[in-house]
Amino acid sequence: MQRRSFLKKAGLGAVAGTGVIAAPVIAQENPAVKWRMASSFPRSLVALFGSADRFTKYVKEASNGNLQIDLFPAGEIVPALQVLDAVSNGTVQAGHTCGYYYLGKNPSFCFDTAVPFGLNARQLNAWMLEGNGKKLMRDLFGKVNIVNFPLGNTGTQMGGWFRKEIKSLEDLKGLKMRTAGLAGEVLAKLGVVPQQIAGGDIYPSLEKGTLDAVEFVGPLDDEKLGFNKVAKYYYYPGFWEGGAQVSAYFNKDAFEKLPKHYQAILESTVIRAHTEMMAMYDSMNPGALRRLIANGAVLKEFPKEMMDASFTATAEIYKKYSDKDETFKTILTDYMAYRDDLIPWFNVVEGSYTRYVAHAISQARK
């Protein structure tokens, strides 16, 4: 039966009757398309770079090799922090990067990655896939000729590596620290001197002594980049990145030119790779943290005084941007209403469960 319906579908009768005329109609179903994708990350980062690599593989497999995307690590064809521009102007058809790297162009891009005291990974999925996040972000990136998708999340990040212990707010004054997104502005209000540096370029600055502290992601990437070799105190939580999303940006013209089923293939494969990045972090972070601690890292929680001061500073920054930018205000209002709804629910059900099991595991170990 399948054989017969296939014959019917392919219109072979017509081919037999009219020679080759029908053939192009059949074949055009799957034109060969080649894209280039620029990553903001070095090849050594197995989750950050690796998930984009998987994405291109899944696209190739699902399209039977007809849609091919060549992936390039940071700096190879596009500098790490210029990926958005390159996609926007069509230098490349696709990019894998973080919206908040481009805060200088538009502060609302931060909502596509993470904002201080914002949603965690699963909550951001809910806002992006089922809430108003998708429409709000599509409208935003549409203005720079980009169609955006989530392609990964790191989970709640660590607060980073500090050469000296943070005992009070005083200890933050004048601290030169690598960070990204709105975190820099929040920490600046506490006296930190923030610097945005691409992942692959942080270690040399730290080694040269031009940085006092660095936050990048968490155990998996931080171990790979060697930060523990130059700073000992490893703080949590990275309250500016409760769940940092990484994004796939597609040039809008290139995307819209694709056959609908190629677009559909991209939409599904990108969410698969997105989900897998989080699974890679969750799978590899505990082991990396154990090794870091065995090698001398000292795990510390940020003082509550610092969390409270940062929460207040964040509110001021949100107000500043909202006052001067209507789009920022619209997105912030929607995002924060969602957060205020979702986080208490998480804290009750997911939270009470995780706390109990963590407690029971530690009791059982005694």
Next chain:
Amino acid sequence: MQRRSFLKKAGLGAVAGTGVIAAPVIAQENPAVKWRMASSFPRSLVALFGSADRFTKYVKEASNGNLQIDLFPAGEIVPALQVLDAVSNGTVQAGHTCGYYYLGKNPSFCFDTAVPFGLNARQLNAWMLEGNGKKLMRDLFGKVNIVNFPLGNTGTQMGGWFRKEIKSLEDLKGLKMRTAGLAGEVLAKLGVVPQQIAGGDIYPSLEKGTLDAVEFVGPLDDEKLGFNKVAKYYYYPGFWEGGAQVSAYFNKDAFEKLPKHYQAILESTVIRAHTEMMAMYDSMNPGALRRLIANGAVLKEFPKEMMDASFTATAEIYKKYSDKDETFKTILTDYMAYRDDLIPWFNVVEGSYTRYVAHAISQARK
């Protein structure tokens, strides 16, 4: 350039030279295939049923309409709790159901859904997609001629609806309660009389008074099924389902007969729909809970005494199955080592973050 490579790829030169001989080669790339998928859930459950509906839509779109899966709600072509059998023996090519419904056939099937005090949704993703879970589950389901994929998760579930308040372990004795999976055996050790009933059939039993308590999922589904109309106390957390996964089961012969790129399309679209189910729950649960509370539901946390007794009972049950079933023991050992690694990490970083933000939100509301 794309046009030229497409011509080359499609082998049009050969077609022109040799008549229709090459045409079947082109067209067979995308044979028309029709599958049937039986769901264990009624159509009214927008996330549980709806995510499988989305999956079939994504498959159709990505395959340009060539791979079509017709989805049937519980009972329409296969009874709700017989989906695994129907897929296994090829009555249908695909099913959307929960492994733990089939505990009677093989207790290890529970690991494909949830086990008491097990992994949460994100942790289960990590184990299933990046840990040993995929291989262990593939081997297990391969024995019943099934290829398994995750197609959704509910997150940590509620502990369910109780007609009477649970003040001590005494209050559990003789309680007739609907539940599923190993939860029934755990609660039986505490004196509960467990019953497994498909989602769509619970309400009538509750109304007739043949049940004293019911747990199904959480606010979204429980509101839809009307449990709050017949029981007032709404308990959390559902410690037997820290993150209940729903599964897509494909008949192995049918799956392996598909062209590789159709298999690849299924693999990516299923993970997209999987991720979206969780996002649907997270997006809709808080509102559903608010409405339930407004209509008289009383939210309660299970007494610690009950959690502790259940944790002990669970360990006994795991030992019982491990002693008589080598496969169960192998999977349990891997799963629990993963849990003991991952949950403390979650509790520290994700946990400290969520607790702080929940606290800050409640302070800001005062």
